[in-house]
Amino acid sequence: MDPVLVTGATGTVGGSVVRQLVAAGVRVRALTRDPASARLPAGVEVVGGTFTEPSSLVPALRGVRRVHLVSMAGDGPQVAETLARAGVERVTHLGHDDPSKVDDDPFESWHRQFRKAIEASGMEWTHLFPGEFMANTREWAASVREEGVVRAPFGDWTTALVHEDDIAAIAVRALLEDGHAGRTYRPTGPEPVARRDAVRLIGEALGRPVRFEELTPDQAREHWRGVYPPEVVEWFLEIGGQGGDLGWVSPDVERVLGRPGLTFARWARDHAAEFA
Ligand SMILES: NC(=O)c1ccc[n+]([C@@H]2O[C@H](COP(=O)([O-])OP(=O)(O)OC[C@H]3O[C@@H](n4cnc5c(N)ncnc54)[C@H](OP(=O)(O)O)[C@@H]3O)[C@@H](O)[C@H]2O)c1
Structure with missing residues (x-):
């Protein structure tokens, strides 16, 4: 089976996505800016890369069709383009979106750039915009x-x-099952x-x-x-x-996870x- 690339794998939700994919028997590759200090479950392949230099993501994307992408400050449009060019077909995107804010709001702008670039990329996407963790x-x-x-x-x-395991469980469903493309979930x-x-x-x-x-x-x-x-x-x-x-x-946690x-x-x- 092709590996699933999990970004933010050392973080709160990404860490849970990694554990849940491993438990489901899925091959996991984890992205981190610092492979030497990342502590990840046995069997997870750890690869370095950063969103601030999208070309650094290329080695992590080899043979990957599904990615869990956490939006952090970085070049969203270039990151999305790099993923699409590498052959990624499906993305779960963990970020934040407050439609009441203007595009250049300092807490919204890079999140919004990630969101728009993902939607325009041609990849299947599922957004996860959770409430407070x-x-x-x-x-x-x-x-x-x-x-x-x-x-x-x-x-x-x-x-x-919201519990990080619930956000991650929705991401795992959207990575592994059909039927979540083009959906935006707002788990609380x-x-x-x-x-x-x-x-x-x-x-x-x-x-x-x-x-x-x-x-x-x-x-x-x-x-x-x-x-x-x-x-x-x-x-x-x-x-x-x-x-x-x-x-x-x-209603999203109950709706997706039953x-x-x-x-x-x-x-x-x-x-x-x-x-x-
Ligand atoms: N906290 C909340 O209440 C809340 C609510 C709604 C939405 N969100 C959103 O949820 C997402 C996760 O937030 P969090 O605070 O819980 O963070 P987190 O996932 O615990 O940690 C951030 C992760 O991002 C990775 N990362 C940071 N900069 C990176 C870069 N330049 N390139 C590649 N990876 C990078 C880090 O990996 P390494 O350090 O290993 O490189 C780390 O694993 C964010 O988009 C946030 O806006 C958070």
Whole structure:
């Protein structure tokens, strides 16, 4: 069987795509910018390459017809063209799309370039534009481990956080089955989760309470200084101040996988060791 190339294979969703393909008995080739430090399951072929130099992708594409593509800053149009020219027929594209934003919005522009280039490439495509990842709460792991506390703004911020395994499971279906071409899936979790409840559920998974200390926007600016670029911090504070999307739940996980999405309580148990 021809190998499936997984980009972002060292990342949250890509890592799960790799594990699920391996479990399904599929040959997997993984792309990373740093093959020496990538830790991937036995049997996975690891190949170097970067989207910022699309020609560097050519060795990874040899003999490949299906690709899981994560959009990261890079030359989207050149990346899509390189894939199509190498003979790739089917792409699952993990990215982000906010139709309310203009094309040159700094957080949209490169995502949008990837999306448009993929759609124009002639390859079969399936977009995955998920809601907020449960895995983003890993940001809290150090303070939970060291002090039993989470410090964050907007305790009432509520979104239907999504488990990376559900996003990856949809990608795997779209890579291996027909019937997903030209579809855009927007997977979310099965239920709205407020920030302060996510903290409580991490405590329950650990078997000890975890405190939530709500930061004011100014305290959050200080807390995130040096962790995220200033414009990203301001973006977080802007969307946080709007209260989140109030927990909109997408039907896509259940529709594609035929079962409800995995809950945050389940995610917290799956990842408890990282917080312990
Ligand atoms: N986090 C969220 O809540 C959220 C929500 C909706 C959509 N998304 C989208 O989901 C995608 C994944 O985001 P994430 O934050 O979870 O990242 P991630 O997948 O955990 O990590 C990024 C991955 O991209 C690879 N990568 C980075 N730059 C690259 C480049 N120039 N060329 C090739 N590969 C590169 C990295 O591989 P190496 O380091 O091994 O090279 C790494 O595996 C993004 O498109 C993001 O916008 C995220």
